[in-house]
Each structure stands twice: as structure tokens, then as C-alpha cells.
Amino acid sequence: MRVPVALGIWGLLLTLAWVAVAGPFAEVTSSTEPALWWQLRQHALYLSGVWSIGMMSLVMVLSLRRPWMERPLGGMDQVYRLHKWAGIAAAVAAVLHWGAKESSGWIKDIWGTAARPARDAVLSWAVDWRGVAKDFGEWAFYALLVLVILTLWQRLLPYKPWRRVHRVMPVLYVLLAFHSLxxxxxxxxxxxxxxxxxxxxxxxxxxxxxxxAGRIGKGGNSHKAQVHAVQLLGAEAGQDPLEVLCAMPASWKGHHPGQFVFASFDGLEGPHPFTIASAPGSCGAAPDGRALLRLVIKPLGDYTRALHAALQPGQQVRIEGPYGQFDGQGACARAQIWVAGGVGITPFLALLEARQKGVIKPENLQPAHLHYCTRNAAQDPLLARLQSLCASAQPAVTLQVHDAAQGQYLRPAHLLEHGAALDIWVCGPAGLGQVIHRQARQQRGWHVHQEAFQMR
Known part of the structure; x- marks a missing residue:
């Protein structure tokens, strides 16, 4: 709920600031006067413009993905969700702005131009730039609509070319900022x-x-690491998960179980989000004393399917982070339910490693119940380790495996067995989260926490 609330508050702030200076109904004297429609057009034109550039400004600031943004929104994944929805809101407001601008022709045809308000005065330096600013705004508007469509209609453009096209967004913003100014x-x-x-x-x-300037993701939160070891977890390269151990530099200050990082193995490809599949210190250290970090990467696209052949020990990797607040701990009054699907088990592996003897004091943690959904338990390369970690977890974590190959699917009834007051931590395919969220809307006592790794 934080993202819709944040978006609503931001839109309200923009609206109130506009109302404070515009006085939208101050000049309306009679609903029968032709001036009314010109006045309404003018108000709609400027308010929609304020909404659009205000939302676009929020989009640009959020794109910096600074760590301080996580706390108010509940994690960097939620920052990206707000970034996406603010972009959509900006595009909708831009359409309204364009519609208000084009409505002048209709008003003129019906009521004429006798009561049309005079052109508003602008900043003195901008008088000679009106035409250029209008052209810039129109070009940027059409380009913005295309980018939003490509973002939402993902079948039109795969992620890699979309990411390259998306880099034009800062240029569009500069054009729109000049248009507004x-x-x-x-x-x-x-x-x-x-x-x-x-x-x-x-x-x-x-x-x-x-x-x-290519500075996003650089600075104090970016670390030059090295691939320490690569292991295929299974027999089918390009299909089974890949375990990558990264040797972290001294600049790495550690992480909390359940967090994720952006890893860039190839500068041209750019960073991808991967959950850290290890608790702090659980992987030991490299011979030179550097801390080791484990990533478990599921081949889900062309890039990740080819990683098993591309990665070699000693290769450089840029790690940005850590990010996220997926800690598996909620209110003491509610049972803690963990739900994982496929490679979504990775944050829970880190949480389970943190519950092993001597890692974290048990009194700081709550018992949990883990539901693990797998396509085929007999061939699952992570299941044996998962069972071992659950068996020795302190405090206890009970494990229930839902094997699709045996028709053992997770049902809402499985979660209802734990009571009415639940904190449900979900990581896995989008469909799994949708089912649980849909059921949670019918259960007042369910609080669902889910990492939103869809960064597009």
C-alpha cells in the first residue's frame, strides 16, 4: 500500500500547490457565459502540465536509487514500483495536457474567440523561446507515450533493447523541463x-x-568484486540454477539476510537484480581474506542462460547494494509464513543460514513456516540443502514442499491452517504472488510482503 499512498500524496501536493496560486474558480461567474469554457480549458491546461512535469521529476529523482529512499517505501523494489507508476501517471497527465491544448479548436468552433483569455505572461527571457519550447514539448510528449507503451506492453520489445531505448528518458525530461520553464x-x-x-x-x-553521465549506481554503494567460484546446481546448463560466489572488497560493509544486489558481469549488459543467497559470513572468506557472497541465478532470459559459459573465476563483477527489507520478520502477534516458488527460495536460504547455531541470537527471531513450491522435488538441486537448513534452524522453521510433479499445489487452505493472523513473506513467480494477494484481500488478518523484482 505504500506505493499507491505515496503516489496519491505526491499528486495531492502538486494539486494543492497549484490551487494556492491559480484560484481555479475565482473567475467563473456564470455557467452560461462562453468565457467559462476558455477558463476551464486554461485551468485544465496548466494543472495537467503541473501534474505531468511533477510526476516526471519524481521519476528522475527515483531513478538515482539512493539507499535513503528505501525506508519510507519499504525497499528498493518498491522504489522501482513507484518509479514505474509515477511514469505512467506522468504520461496520463501529458495526454490530458495535450487534450486541453487541442480543445481550443472545438471551443472556437462552438463559442468563438470573443471571450478567450489573453496569452499569459511568461518569464522575460522566455518570450522569444515560446515556439521552440512548444515544439520540444510536443516531440517529447510523443516519445514519452511510445516509451510508456513499450514498457507496459513487454512483448513488443525484449528487455535488452528496451533498456537501451529507455536511456533516452533523461533527454526527454530535459526537453520537458525546458518546455515547462x-x-x-x-x-x-x-x-x-x-x-x-x-x-x-x-x-x-x-x-x-x-x-x-552514467553515474547511476556508482559511488559509495558500488563495489568492485571478483568472481571467486562458479558452480552449476544441476545437470542442465542453461536450465538449472547457477551458484556464483563473489569475493567482496573492503568497501563492502555487509548485508542483512533477505537483501538483494544489482550485479553487473558485463558492462554492456548493465546491472541485474539478484537476491543474496547467503547469510553474512556463512560462505567463509577467500584466501586473501575477502568476504564471500553467494548468488543463485536462475536462467530466465537470454542473458542469464548464457552466464554459465561466460563466467570464470577471477572475472571482475560490479556489485551495487545491498538493497531491500525482506527480513522474514513481522509482528509478534502474527504467525510468520514464508512462501517460495522456484528460485524465489534464495532469500529464504539466507534467512535460514542466519538461523543456524551461533549466527544470530535466537531470541531476536520468531518461528516460521516455509511453503516451498517446486516443479519437481526429485530433481530440485536446492531441496536437499533447504531441508538440512530447516532441520537445524533456531528458532524452528517447519518446511512443507509442494511438488507440482505430484499434483501437490499450494492452496489457500494450506495457509489458513496457520491461523487468521499471518505475516506472509512471498518470493517467486508473479502468478504465485497474485494468488496470495487475491486471497489476502478476503482475509483481514493477512499481511503480505513481496519483493517486486520486475524492474521494467
């Missing part, structure tokens, strides 16, 4: 709207330039 009327530059827009355009432009 040059065309926003002087009346809107009053407080508080003027101060808010100045801050948003400055921060958004700075974030866009930072992105264009």
Missing part, C-alpha cells in the same frame, strides 16, 4: 507553486544529467 505563466511562479516547481525542475534536471 519557458511556458509556465508568471502567475504560477508565486509561492508555494513557484518554489516547488523551481526545486523539482532543478532536482529533476540534475538527476537527468547524472543519468546521462
Amino acid at each position: 519557458a511556458l509556465m505563466p508568471l502567475s504560477l511562479w508565486q509561492l508555494p507553486m513557484g518554489a516547488l516547481m523551481a526545486v523539482l525542475l532543478t532536482l529533476g534536471t540534475a538527476a537527468a544529467l547524472w543519468s546521462l
Whole structure:
């Protein structure tokens, strides 16, 4: 719920700032006067413009994925969700803005131009740039719609080319920021709207330039690591998971079980999110004393299917993070239920390793019940380790395996057996999470926590 609430609050803040200076109904005297429609068009034009550039500014700032953003939103995955939905909201507002602009022809045909308001004054330097700013805004508007469509309709463009196309977004923002700066009327530059827009355009432009310079993901939260070992967990390369041990540099300050990182094995490919499948210190250290970090990578696309052949010990890898707040611990009054599907077991492996003797004091943890959904338990390369970790976990973690090959699917009744008040931690395919969220809407006592790894 944090993402919809945050998006709603942001939209309300933009609206209230506009209302404070625009006085949307101050000039409306009679619903029968032709001036009414021109006034409504003008208000719709400027309010939709404020919404669009305000949401786009939020998109650009969120794209920096700074660690401080995680706490208010509940994890970096939720930051990406807000980034996505703010982009969609910006596109919708841009369509409204375009519609308000084009409505002048219809109003003129019906009521004429006698009562049309005069052109609003703008900043003095912008008078000669009105035409250019309008053109920039129109071009950027069409390009923004195309990008949003490609993002939502994923079959049109695979992830790799989409990621390259998406890099044009900062350029579009700079064009839209210039459009807003040059065309926003002087009346809107009053407080508080003027101060808010100045801050948003400055921060958004700075974030866009930072992105264009290739600085996102760089800095104190980025670490130059090294591939220590690579092991195929199974017999089928390109189908079974790949375990990668990374030797971390001294700049790595450690992580909490359940967190994830962005790993970049290939500079051209860019970073991909992978859950850390080990507790702090559980993998030991490299011969030179560097801490080891375990990633378990499921071949889900062209890039990850080829990793088994591309990765070699000694290869450099850039690790960014850690991120996330998937800790498997909720309210003491509710039972802790863990639900994993396929490679979604990886954060729970880290949580289970943290429950082994001598790692974390048991009094700081709660008992948990783990439901593991697998396609074929007899061929699952992670099941044996999972069973061993559950057997020795402190406090206890009970394990129930749902083997699809035997028709043993997870049903809502399996979760209801644990009581009415549940904290449910889900990691796995999107369909698994959707089923649990749908059931949770019917159960008031269910609180669902799910990593949203869909970064597109």
C-alpha cells in the first residue's frame, strides 16, 4: 500500500500547490457565459502540465536509487514500483495536457474567440523561446507515450533493447523541463507553486544529467568484486540454477539476510537484480581474506542462460547494494509464513543460514513456516540443502514442499491452517504472488510482503 499512498500524496501536493496560486474558480461567474469554457480549458491546461512535469521529476529523482529512499517505501523494489507508476501517471497527465491544448479548436468552433483569455505572461527571457519550447514539448510528449507503451506492453520489445531505448528518458525530461520553464505563466511562479516547481525542475534536471553521465549506481554503494567460484546446481546448463560466489572488497560493509544486489558481469549488459543467497559470513572468506557472497541465478532470459559459459573465476563483477527489507520478520502477534516458488527460495536460504547455531541470537527471531513450491522435488538441486537448513534452524522453521510433479499445489487452505493472523513473506513467480494477494484481500488478518523484482 505504500506505493499507491505515496503516489496519491505526491499528486495531492502538486494539486494543492497549484490551487494556492491559480484560484481555479475565482473567475467563473456564470455557467452560461462562453468565457467559462476558455477558463476551464486554461485551468485544465496548466494543472495537467503541473501534474505531468511533477510526476516526471519524481521519476528522475527515483531513478538515482539512493539507499535513503528505501525506508519510507519499504525497499528498493518498491522504489522501482513507484518509479514505474509515477511514469505512467506522468504520461496520463501529458495526454490530458495535450487534450486541453487541442480543445481550443472545438471551443472556437462552438463559442468563438470573443471571450478567450489573453496569452499569459511568461518569464522575460522566455518570450522569444515560446515556439521552440512548444515544439520540444510536443516531440517529447510523443516519445514519452511510445516509451510508456513499450514498457507496459513487454512483448513488443525484449528487455535488452528496451533498456537501451529507455536511456533516452533523461533527454526527454530535459526537453520537458525546458518546455515547462519557458511556458509556465508568471502567475504560477508565486509561492508555494513557484518554489516547488523551481526545486523539482532543478532536482529533476540534475538527476537527468547524472543519468546521462552514467553515474547511476556508482559511488559509495558500488563495489568492485571478483568472481571467486562458479558452480552449476544441476545437470542442465542453461536450465538449472547457477551458484556464483563473489569475493567482496573492503568497501563492502555487509548485508542483512533477505537483501538483494544489482550485479553487473558485463558492462554492456548493465546491472541485474539478484537476491543474496547467503547469510553474512556463512560462505567463509577467500584466501586473501575477502568476504564471500553467494548468488543463485536462475536462467530466465537470454542473458542469464548464457552466464554459465561466460563466467570464470577471477572475472571482475560490479556489485551495487545491498538493497531491500525482506527480513522474514513481522509482528509478534502474527504467525510468520514464508512462501517460495522456484528460485524465489534464495532469500529464504539466507534467512535460514542466519538461523543456524551461533549466527544470530535466537531470541531476536520468531518461528516460521516455509511453503516451498517446486516443479519437481526429485530433481530440485536446492531441496536437499533447504531441508538440512530447516532441520537445524533456531528458532524452528517447519518446511512443507509442494511438488507440482505430484499434483501437490499450494492452496489457500494450506495457509489458513496457520491461523487468521499471518505475516506472509512471498518470493517467486508473479502468478504465485497474485494468488496470495487475491486471497489476502478476503482475509483481514493477512499481511503480505513481496519483493517486486520486475524492474521494467
